[in-house]
Amino acid sequence: MVIHPVLMIAVPLLAAFLTPLLKRVAKQFTFAILVLNSIFSVLLLAKVYNDGMVYETIAGFSPPIGIYLAVDSLSALLAFVINVFATINFITSDGDHRFSMLYLLAVTGSTGIVLTGDIFNMFVFFEITAVASYALVAAKRDRGAIEGAIKYMILGSVGSVFILMGIAIIYSQLKSLNIYDIASRISSMDTKMMWISFSLLLTGIGVEAEIFPLNGWVPDAYEGAKSNIASFLSFGPSKAAIYAIARLLMVVFPYNNAYEIALYVGVATLVVGEIAAMMQENTKRMLAYSSIGQMGLILIAFSLASQHFEYALLAAFFLVVSHASAKSALFLLSKSDGMPGVVGKYTGVVAVLSIIGMPPFAGFWGKWYLLLGAAGQKLWFVIILVFFSGIVEAVYFARYLNRNYGRKGKLPISYKYAMVILATLSLIFGLITLLNSMAMQNMLGGV
Amino acid sequence: MWAEYFTVAALISIGLYGVMSKKNLMKIFIALSLMETGVNLMLITVGYVPGGTAPIENGNFAKYVDPLPQALVLTAIVIGVSVTALALTMLIWYHSKTGTLEYRRGMKW
Numbered sequence: 001m002v003i004h005p006v007l008m009i010a011v012p013l014l015a016a017f018l019t020p021l022l023k024r025v026a027k028q029f030t031f032a033i034l035v036l037n038s039i040f041s042v043l044l045l046a047k048v049y050n051d052g053m054v055y056e057t058i059a060g061f062s063p064p065i066g067i068y069l070a071v072d073s074l075s076a077l078l079a080f081v082i083n084v085f086a087t088i089n090f091i092t093s094d095g096d097h098r099f100s101m102l103y104l105l106a107v108t109g110s111t112g113i114v115l116t117g118d119i120f121n122m123f124v125f126f127e128i129t130a131v132a133s134y135a136l137v138a139a140k141r142d143r144g145a146i147e148g149a150i151k152y153m154i155l156g157s158v159g160s161v162f163i164l165m166g167i168a169i170i171y172s173q174l175k176s177l178n179i180y181d182i183a184s185r186i187s188s189m190d191t192k193m194m195w196i197s198f199s200l201l202l203t204g205i206g207v208e209a210e211i212f213p214l215n216g217w218v219p220d221a222y223e224g225a226k227s228n229i230a231s232f233l234s235f236g237p238s239k240a241a242i243y244a245i246a247r248l249l250m251v252v253f254p255y256n257n258a259y260e261i262a263l264y265v266g267v268a269t270l271v272v273g274e275i276a277a278m279m280q281e282n283t284k285r286m287l288a289y290s291s292i293g294q295m296g297l298i299l300i301a302f303s304l305a306s307q308h309f310e311y312a313l314l315a316a317f318f319l320v321v322s323h324a325s326a327k328s329a330l331f332l333l334s335k336s337d338g339m340p341g342v343v344g345k346y347t348g349v350v351a352v353l354s355i356i357g358m359p360p361f362a363g364f365w366g367k368w369y370l371l372l373g374a375a376g377q378k379l380w381f382v383i384i385l386v387f388f389s390g391i392v393e394a395v396y397f398a399r400y401l402n403r404n405y406g407r408k409g410k411l412p413i414s415y416k417y418a419m420v421i422l423a424t425l426s427l428i429f430g431l432i433t434l435l436n437s438m439a440m441q442n443m444l445g446g447v
Numbered sequence: 448m449w450a451e452y453f454t455v456a457a458l459i460s461i462g463l464y465g466v467m468s469k470k471n472l473m474k475i476f477i478a479l480s481l482m483e484t485g486v487n488l489m490l491i492t493v494g495y496v497p498g499g500t501a502p503i504e505n506g507n508f509a510k511y512v513d514p515l516p517q518a519l520v521l522t523a524i525v526i527g528v529s530v531t532a533l534a535l536t537m538l539i540w541y542h543s544k545t546g547t548l549e550y551r552r553g554m555k556w
Contacts, residue, residue, distance in 0.1 A: 120519055120522075124522060124526070127526045127530070131526075131529060131530060131533060134533060134537075135533060138537055138540065141540060142544070143544045143545065146537060146540050146541050146544060147541070147550075149537055150472065150534075150537055150538075150541060150550065153530070153533070153534055153537065154466060154475060154479070157479045157482075157483075157530055157534075158463070158466055158479070158482070160526075160530075161459070161462075161479075161482045161483060161485075161486050164486045164490070164523060165459075165486055165489065167519075168486065168489050168490045168493050168516075171490075171493055171494075171515075171516065172493040175513075177515075
């Protein structure tokens with residue numbers, strides 16, 4: 001069967017603008033589109049696994065002049081994670097067609113960031129994701145939501161200006177926007193200009209990727225947004241953005257200095273996020289800061305790719321899956337004050353164990369491969385920091401469980417379904433790896 | 448060329464200063480628009496060829512400016528307009544909730 005990755009962008013984009021016409025059945029229609037997209041992403045993953053990288057030329061112009069999509073195995077995995085988790089998370093929708101539209105747009109944008117092979121298209125998809133996310137955060141329309149959304153919007157807009165400046169500098173030097181074309185000629189670029197454009201792109205994308213010190217919007221936006229939107233933000237836009245940084249590092253700027261910058265930024269993000277989470281009393285803000293810490297871990301994992309490619313990608317993949325499943329389950333759970341019923345307790349405990357990194361959950365494998373990669377490069381301070389951050393996480397999540405475990409609250413049944421599926425996914429990913437770790441290594445080895 | 452790049456630097460710096468120092472949301476959004484205009488001018492300047500004409504194929508043109516940055520700027524302008532429209536909508540909501548345009552949330556841990 002022929003698979004066109006462009007359909008994963010085109011279909012939900014078209015569908016997003018059809019939802020206002022289908023007010024009554026907007027939820028069912030959107031859900032069907034998301035399921036279709038998830039099926040596409042599975043097929044795409046199978047194709048990339050069998051045949052290697054998939055390129056798709058758009059509008060018949062061959063690259064580097066034309067625009068194309070370039071899907072490697074990591075981007076296929078990320079597209080899979082974003083679309084499947086978005087589908088599960090959408091179960092919690094209350095049926096508002098405006099929510100459906102913005103949600104589809106945000107999913108389209110995140111998928112586009114991951115799949116595109118053109119640096120300007122990446123910027124456009126960033127803007128689609130960002131504008132939809134600003135509106136989603138503000139959807140609750142109370143004071144906290146609007147303040148969070150405005151803060152997100154100001155930082156996000158400044159970030160997008162920085163991305164555009166970086167693109168303009170690269171274009172002025174190389175007259176090209178194609179990522180692989182830029183990568184093949186990056187050494188002919190003026191060194192100063194290259195580093196300026198790298199810093200501008202890292203700064204701009206870093207706002208969405210929640211890296212320190214560009215993440216001032218994160219706690220406010222997550223606290224203000226509805227629970228299911230906070231849960232979407234934790235696996236959609238942020239994961240796509242961190243993948244964009246990884247692609248810049250591994251494809252466009254494969255220099256040791258760039259990896260080192262990413263490593264130190266990741267370490268700073270990890271330390272600040274975890275310490276802030278430990279001092280936090282409000283549950284949603286604590287989860288938001290914990291997210292920042294996890295993004296730091298993922299960035300550290302990617303920055304190890306200069307020498308230990310497989311370990312770095314495996315670590316990043318498992319950290320992404322663990323964070324996407326467990327943290328979004330916890331955000332959904334944060335709709336109620338406690339952990340209602342068996343479902344709430346099960347979700348809370350499984351998700352917390354996965355984030356802390358207990359075997360056999362997905363989070364354990366993330367930290368395991370991260371430690372293997374760091375040990376291979378003799379980065380002892382990273383190893384110490386990862387252990388230290390695990391202890392800090394255990395401290396504040398133990399406090400969280402202690403406070404919420406006995407409390408009863410109310411949760412809509414749709415939230416319970418989504419939470420159980422998400423929490424179980426983090427367990428399933430971990431168990432599959434336990435049984436067959438070689439399959440995962442083969443899968444990512446061919447990047 | 449230097450005059451253009453000077454204008455670009457001035458617009459972006461003024462915009463960045465405005466975003467960082469102002470409390471009034473309207474002023475912050477104006478500063479954001481200034482930054483976007485600066486970057487758009489930067490893209491146009493990058494693609495400019497001295498003495499070039501508009502890149503429209505009519506058979507007898509010899510020297511023309513790079514058409515790609517102009518297409519990029521067109522996209523960037525549309526994005527900028529949509530972001531500004533959303534920003535002003537949120538400004539109205541903010542004003543109706545708080546009765547002021549001053550943003551005093553600041554950094555809160």
